[in-house]
Amino acid sequence: MDWFSDLDDSKTGFATTLTGWYEHHKRDLPWRHTRDPYSIWLSEVILQQTRVAQGRPYYERFLAAYPTVQSMAGADERDLLRLWQGLGYYSRARNMHKTAQYVAEKLEGRFPETYAGLLKLPGIGPYTAAAIASFAFNEKAAVVDGNVYRVLARVFGIDVDITTNNAKKIFSERANQLIQASDNPATYNQAIMEFGAIQCTPVSPDCLICPLQQRCRAYLTGRQRMLPVKSKKTAVRERFFNYIVIRQGDRIALKERTAKDIWQHLYDFCLIETEEPMEAFRELPEGKVLNWVLQEGILKGLSDERTHVLSHQKIRARFWLIEVPEGREVQLPEGLIFCKPSDTERLPKPILIADYLKSLQF
DNA sequence: AACGCGGGGTG
DNA sequence: CACCCAGCGTT
Numbered sequence A: 001m002d003w004f005s006d007l008d009d010s011k012t013g014f015a016t017t018l019t020g021w022y023e024h025h026k027r028d029l030p031w032r033h034t035r036d037p038y039s040i041w042l043s044e045v046i047l048q049q050t051r052v053a054q055g056r057p058y059y060e061r062f063l064a065a066y067p068t069v070q071s072m073a074g075a076d077e078r079d080l081l082r083l084w085q086g087l088g089y090y091s092r093a094r095n096m097h098k099t100a101q102y103v104a105e106k107l108e109g110r111f112p113e114t115y116a117g118l119l120k121l122p123g124i125g126p127y128t129a130a131a132i133a134s135f136a137f138n139e140k141a142a143v144v145d146g147n148v149y150r151v152l153a154r155v156f157g158i159d160v161d162i163t164t165n166n167a168k169k170i171f172s173e174r175a176n177q178l179i180q181a182s183d184n185p186a187t188y189n190q191a192i193m194e195f196g197a198i199q200c201t202p203v204s205p206d207c208l209i210c211p212l213q214q215r216c217r218a219y220l221t222g223r224q225r226m227l228p229v230k231s232k233k234t235a236v237r238e239r240f241f242n243y244i245v246i247r248q249g250d251r252i253a254l255k256e257r258t259a260k261d262i263w264q265h266l267y268d269f270c271l272i273e274t275e276e277p278m279e280a281f282r283e284l285p286e287g288k289v290l291n292w293v294l295q296e297g298i299l300k301g302l303s304d305e306r307t308h309v310l311s312h313q314k315i316r317a318r319f320w321l322i323e324v325p326e327g328r329e330v331q332l333p334e335g336l337i338f339c340k341p342s343d344t345e346r347l348p349k350p351i352l353i354a355d356y357l358k359s360l361q362f
Numbered sequence B: 001a002a003c004g005c006g007g008g009g010t011g
Numbered sequence C: 001c002a003c004c005c006a007g008c009g010t011t
Helices: A007-025 A037-046 A052-065 A069-073 A077-084 A091-106 A115-119 A126-137 A146-155 A165-180 A185-198 A217-221 A288-296 A341-346 A351-360
Strands: A237-248 A251-256 A270-274 A298-302 A306-309 A313-323 A337-339
Touching (some): A007 A185, A037 A052, A037 A091, A052 A077, A069 A091, A077 A341, A115 A126, A146 A165, A146 A185, A237 A288, A251 A341, A313 A351, A337 A341
Parallel strands (some): A237 A313
Antiparallel strands (some): A237 A251, A306 A313
């Protein structure tokens, strides 16, 4: 704890240095031109575990489609999910809708103006509550995201494992001490995150041009590469998805995913998941209806295996395209519905499915 | 406290 | 390939 004694002296300098760096290096981002709580909230939900470059076009599209919290509250949830398509972590879109409805209907369209009030809303956790409270309402609530963990761990030489609950408390307390020294918490919060994103990067930070170099514990002891400490590694589960794509004329059979699994409330095809790669499916005991479709249908195509990688899963998918002759009455397996092209386009789908459909056009 | 949840960028 | 991104909700 040898940094504690000089903390009072150093924290003012830390905040001042960061905000000074920020004014000179900040990127011009659309959500930095507003203090509208709705716009800020929208940007923060989109940016949860999402890079600025990936989230930015979504922010523009959402704001164009739903300029107000009332318009989002009145939206069909499927349309929100469709607009969210490709961003991942789809429960964010559903929680966003719940919060929009709550704010529009119970709070007369006005977001809570405090950290504690914001924290109660669906999809708003400690980070997002602090971001909105500071950016929109100038509350001295410190954001603690991946950038802040990294910057604080390095500058103050904190080697607590950031995946633990203890670390959450330690970093949050330190961040909240530091923000007290700033007379502009909104700018300070933006600054420390921007600093982490641009200067104090995860891999090979450019310490030689860093304004905090001489007060950085990690630099002074050569431990940049070791900090922050993160113990847990991601275990990837391998899964085999065999999709039966049933097509009749220009209609395709889709199904909403309702299980407690990935892609909840998105749409895909008739899915047979197996423990091993599957080469033939005509013997599968998957029910009379599917067997009928497979018997009467004509195999029009079999895709190569496509690998779709998620954080915790590696999905190996193959697509069997089955054509059912037009005019034929087809009873589809449970849950599947024939969709015309315009409906297929309009429904939210995993990127794996959207990409396959795109490849079908050619 | 541990786990599940996407898709993409980067070195 | 590994790492991780303006995290949150559930168990």
